Amino acid sequence: MMALEHDMIGVAMTNASPLVAPTFSIDKMLGTNPICVAAPAGSEPAFVADLATTTAANGKLEILQRKNIEAPLGWVQDAEGHSSTDANILKKGGALLPLGGDREHGSHKGYSLGAIVDLFSALLSGANYAPWVPPFPAYVPMPAQQPGKGIGHFLGAMRVDAFRPADEYKQHMDNWIGGFRKAKPMTGQEKVLVPGDPEREFEAERMKNGIPLLEAVVNDLRELGNRFKLHLS
Numbered sequence: 562m563m564a565l566e567h568d569m570i571g572v573a574m575t576n577a578s579p580l581v582a583p584t585f586s587i588d589k590m591l592g593t594n595p596i597c598v599a600a601p602a603g604s605e606p607a608f609v610a611d612l613a614t615t616t617a618a619n620g621k622l623e624i625l626q627r628k629n630i631e632a633p634l635g636w637v638q639d640a641e642g643h644s645s646t647d648a649n650i651l652k653k654g655g656a657l658l659p660l661g662g663d664r665e666h667g668s669h670k671g672y673s674l675g676a677i678v679d680l681f682s683a684l685l686s687g688a689n690y691a692p693w694v695p696p697f698p699a700y701v702p703m704p705a706q707q708p709g710k711g712i713g714h715f716l717g718a719m720r721v722d723a724f725r726p727a728d729e730y731k732q733h734m735d736n737w738i739g740g741f742r743k744a745k746p747m748t749g750q751e752k753v754l755v756p757g758d759p760e761r762e763f764e765a766e767r768m769k770n771g772i773p774l775l776e777a778v779v780n781d782l783r784e785l786g787n788r789f790k791l792h793l794s
Contacts, residue, residue: 562599564718565607568727571599572717576682576689578696581615582656583672584664587642589656590691593619594678599757601721603731605738609757614675615657622648622657627777635662652700681715688713 564571577592593613600608613619617636625632625648632648639645640654644663651657660671683690689709696703721727744753786793 562607562609565599565601567718568601568721568731569718570601570721571597572715572719573597574678574682574715576679576694576713578698578701579692579694580619580651580657580698580701581659581675582638582642583676584659584668587638587640587656588692591659591672591675591679592694593657594675594682596674596678600734601727601731602734602738603728605735606757606761608734608738608755609760611756611760614660614671614678616660616662616671617657619651619657622651624775627775635666651698678715679713683709683713685715686713 562571574594574596576594579589579592581589581591581593583590591614593615595611595613595618597609597611599610602608617632622632622636630648631646632650634644634646635658637645637647637650637655637657639647639650645655647653647655658671659668659675661667661669679690682688683694687709688711689695689704689707690713693704693707693709694712695707721730724730738755741753741755746753783793
């Protein structure tokens with residue numbers, strides 16, 4: 562998002578721990594490999610898309626684990642490649658699924674997006690890639706051999722005025738965003754969102770009312786604090 566104040570489009574990607582099985586596989590070959598794109602606008606808030614290339618980010622799965630709630634179908638598979646709703650399945654040899662869940666729902670597209678992030682983040686930089694990325698969960702073993710160094714990132718900034726005048730572009734971005742905001746919502750939905758809207762709304766609400774914490778998370782933090790003799794209020 563630092564690119565926005567310079568009338569540039571910002572792009573950020575990173576590969577991650579191998580927790581994701583590509584379409585038709587039971588081997589964990591990719592991470593959640595998120596992509597973020599931020600594009601400036603004029604009077605409208607910036608377009609900011611920030612997404613994992615899996616059906617769900619691993620953090621959402623961890624929340625379900627703490628709540629003892631099953632995962633929706635399409636998020637994970639077991640060690641044999643069967644669809645699962647067990648939120649703890651990764652600890653039992655299972656895997657996260659690419660965006661789409663299965664081939665019939667476009668998982669090959671999520672797999673391709675995750676692979677693109679790996680190519681941009683690691684193959685260009687000399688970092689580790691695919692299943693050789695250093696893991697962060699304790700239950701994922703460290704690869705015996707690593708072809709690169711660390712985890713890979715890709716950061717880019719594209720000058721808008723290299724294509725057209727920035728003010729002209731931002732005027733059309735406002736028109737583009739406004740068009741989506743005016744799109745008719747389906748029954749039961751209040752409005753159509755533009756990428757970045759939910760995060761801005763949550764930020765405003767959290768700044769006003771604070772951040773709600775799960776009891777399990779609070780207990781984990783207190784236990785960690787006690788271990789290091791730190792008092793957490």
